[in-house]
Amino acid sequence: MPTANRTGTRALLVDGTMTGDAVSHHLVREGFELHRAATADSALAAAAVVDPDIVILSSGRRGLDGVELCRRLRHFSDCYVLMVSVDADELDVLTGLSAGADGFMNAPVHLPELVARVGAITRRPRALCAPATARCRPALTVGAMSVRPSAREVWLGEALVVLTRTEFDLLVTLADHPLVTFTRRALVQAVWGEAAARNEHVVDVHVGHIRHKLGDTVDAQRFIRTVRGLGYRIGSGE
Structure with a gap:
């Protein structure tokens, strides 16, 4: 049964080392409006149209790594970004956060933990700075x-x-x-x-x-x- 306070929250999943179908199933079950992209380029195009509340992405995407994808997202979106990477070290985490990520997880991920992290991130108030x-x-x-x-x-x-x-x-x-x-x-x-x-x-x-x-x-x-x-x-x- 979808959780009421998450219904309508738009999530864009950029499949990488994660099991995309399993992640999708868990997010949809929790009430997220889920969109998926198979490549970095398609992720950028989808983000422009969908205007997601959160993007879940992994590093090492074809043609564009996760850090660069995050930087490109930040050119036009203030969505939350959760990065997932295999064997990330402290430098990888710092690089991802400096690129604009809001959270970082190591793969393989425990799906309930991933869903809980996504829910926690999207519940944070996001301050918008007036130009x-x-x-x-x-x-x-x-x-x-x-x-x-x-x-x-x-x-x-x-x-x-x-x-x-x-x-x-x-x-x-x-x-x-x-x-x-x-x-x-x-x-x-x-x-x-x-x-x-x-x-x-x-x-x-x-x-x-x-x-x-x-x-x-x-x-x-x-x-x-x-x-x-x-x-x-x-x-x-x-």
Whole structure:
């Protein structure tokens, strides 16, 4: 039976020396929304679309080792990262942590321990540092929604809406320019950067996540509105 406080937590498993099917089974049973990638390149592509809460990866992946994969993830994601490595020494651990990993385990792993570690990591509060450009900026209000760039918070009435860093950056980009329609390509450039060669479908995925957290649907768009054939905007502009 899935654990209630883990349901909806997105985990990306990058298979390596671990028994991927067994790990997958345990994570799904514990209520995680599981995604898998077989190579480092496919892991980076999946992370861009899925926006996972945690990535479980092993070192020695084909074409890109675990440390380098972690560094690349940190270019666009603040997800938790749990690294798993065979016979890692103290230097390996320090290198992984300095690359942005949040935890480290030696393989082979005891599956209940791995699941427990993943659960413990994802329960940690993750402080989001407001960029200098966001400091002292006034709240952006759209109906019952208040976007507070300085605090990196979104409120819906009296309720705090918990967004990932990517979701927040996407929402604040739109809220900063009410009634302005952004193409998907423009949003990719604004949120992920010009150098990010990314499928523009990633925008649709993140908008879907934000709408779900705001209680909106495609048919009932109170905040982020779809402009057919173009992209998205905040505000009706009718």
